[in-house]
Amino acid sequence: MKKNHTLSIAAIVTSMVIFGTIGIFRRFIPLPSEVLAFTRGVMGSVFLLIVLKLTGRTFDTGSVRQYWRSLALTGAMIGVNWILLFEAYNYTTVAVATLCYYMQPVIVILVSPLILKERFTIRKFICVIVSVTGMIFVSGILNDSGGTSGSLRGILLGLGAATLYAAVVLLNKKITGVPVYEKTIIQLSCAAIVMVPYMIAAGTMKSYPLEAGQSLALLTVGILHTGIAYAIYFGAIENLPAQTSALLSYIDPVTAVLLSALFLHEPLTGLSAVGAALILGSAMAGELKVHGS
Secondary structure, eight states, X not given: OHHHHHHHHHHHHHHHHHHHTHHHHHTTXXXXXXXXXXXXXXXXXXXXXXXXXXXXOOOOHHHHHHTHHHHHHHHHHHHXXXXXXXXXXXXXXHHHHHHHHTTHHHHHHHHHHHHTOOOOOHHHHHHHHHHHHHHHHHHTGGGOOOGGGGOHHHHHHHHHHHHHHHHHHHHHTTOOSSOHHHHHHHHHHHHHHHHHHHHHHHXXXXXXXOOHHHHHHHHHHHIIIIIIHHHXXXXXXXXXXXXXXXXXXXXXXXXXXXXXXHXXXXXXXXXXXXXXXXXXXXXXXXXXXXXXX
């Protein structure tokens, strides 16, 4: 049991590090965000179908049929989650939208005792406070003096995206017995389908010529950052308390900030560095409690 727990922790950390690198690849893909999201869903699900075929496995229609409503719902929620986040960026600063979006782990931690009957300890509460403080530092919101940062619509959209993804995490805990590839394929496919009417309304449902390097970056985002990363993530959270996976999800923005400073030469302020340390420290402290209890 302890070995499975450790492997699941390693899987969550791996998926979060992969998610955290997507910003670097995004810089080389000249596509509207909604088109990229749609492409991610399609490429990720197709890639996993190919993996099933190459490994000689048949698609487990029996388990999918049993939970198809929940799988379709969570997949659609992922798609709407993407849409709300894109719209949040249009109405407020990236810092504020990011901060609102990363309230998702807090929502999971606070709600999981009610829905999943997980124990909520004082230590977990302190870790939440420290993580949120670190996220405030990392987001750069304290350095933002622009008037758009206070847009109520942008804040609500960001919080809406966070709430939807928190619901996906919690609902996935209830979907048992579905192999991780089948689960991820259905959810990514439904997320892509949800993006279609949004792209039609935005007028972005069209072809986009890409250069070789841009196509390679897109393939990486579709296969690595979507198909592989989501499969790893959804497989790992089945074996971990929701509160643990929620705390570990803050590794994503920390990775993004550190790698952006390293590879894209974006400024890394002292507050961001302190915030990163607070987030990583709180995640480790929360997990140490699991081993000690």
